[in-house]
Amino acid sequence: MRDTAHIVTIDGPSGSGKGTISRALADLLGWRLLDSGALYRLAALAAERERIPASDDSALAQIAAGMNATLEYADGVERATLDGEDVSEALRSERCGEFASRIAAKHGVRQALLERQRAFARPPGLVADGRDMGTVVFPAAHLKLFLTASSEERAVRRHKQLKQKGIDVSLRSLSEDIGQRDARDANRKFSPLRAADDARVIDSTRLSPEEVIARILPLLEAAGIGPNRA
Numbered sequence: 674m675r676d677t678a679h680i681v682t683i684d685g686p687s688g689s690g691k692g693t694i695s696r697a698l699a700d701l702l703g704w705r706l707l708d709s710g711a712l713y714r715l716a717a718l719a720a721e722r723e724r725i726p727a728s729d730d731s732a733l734a735q736i737a738a739g740m741n742a743t744l745e746y747a748d749g750v751e752r753a754t755l756d757g758e759d760v761s762e763a764l765r766s767e768r769c770g771e772f773a774s775r776i777a778a779k780h781g782v783r784q785a786l787l788e789r790q791r792a793f794a795r796p797p798g799l800v801a802d803g804r805d806m807g808t809v810v811f812p813a814a815h816l817k818l819f820l821t822a823s824s825e826e827r828a829v830r831r832h833k834q835l836k837q838k839g840i841d842v843s844l845r846s847l848s849e850d851i852g853q854r855d856a857r858d859a860n861r862k863f864s865p866l867r868a869a870d871d872a873r874v875i876d877s878t879r880l881s882p883e884e885v886i887a888r889i890l891p892l893l894e895a896a897g898i899g900p901n902r903a
């Protein structure tokens with residue numbers, strides 16, 4: 674399966690625009706989407722519901738391996754379920770993101786989610802969004818992208834997103850949370866956030882999503898990937 678699916682990976686820190694760009698690319702190419710962060714968030718939610726503390730590594734790994742969860746993307750909408758319940762909204766809270774980032778530092782949890790992530794790769798192709806898509810999960814991807822943006826810009830973007838959802842948090846506290854989460858993701862021992870050596874790095878600080886896509890199109894072309902060829 675893996676051999677016949679084209680794979681584009683998009684890694685980067687929170688607020689770098691990965692989600693928007695990944696969805697746009699999946700739509701453009703007519704490919705599947707893996708929002709790997711949502712899998713970590715699902716594991717966090719499952720662990721929280723079972724009242725498993727962040728210190729219990731083996732129970733966390735078991736939950737991540739055995740959780741009854743689904744993740745789908747269709748018609749521009751991501752849907753996640755846990756034990757049959759739609760948890761798409763619950764996953765997006767800052768609290769869930771924070772706990773996800775804590776359990777994502779654990780080797781057992783990462784191992785437990787590895788095959789689940791790889792199973793998303795089906796023909797014609799997959800756009801995989803995360804922190805270690807190009808380095809660990811899909812090291813043989815056809816095109817690897819790494820999106821960055823200044824930390825100020827990322828906090829402003831996240832603030833806007835939350836405001837649109839009616840969630841009121843101060844820009845300052847958001848900025849601090851993002852900084853802490855970035856530091857944890859970048860400095861952890863297992864699969865830290867970093868660009869793969871063969872990744873193309875795009876700084877989206879002053880770019881609109883359309884401008885980012887415009888930079889990616891020639892890279893897809895050069896990698897022999899296109900809506901008509903996929």
Ligand code: C5P
Pocket residue numbers: 687709710711713714770773774775777778802803804805806854858
């Ligand atoms: O991208 P998102 O904010 O949904 O991810 C939630 C958390 O999951 C991140 O802060 C990160 O710690 C973790 N994560 C990860 N590896 C991935 C995707 C997400 O460690 N591939």
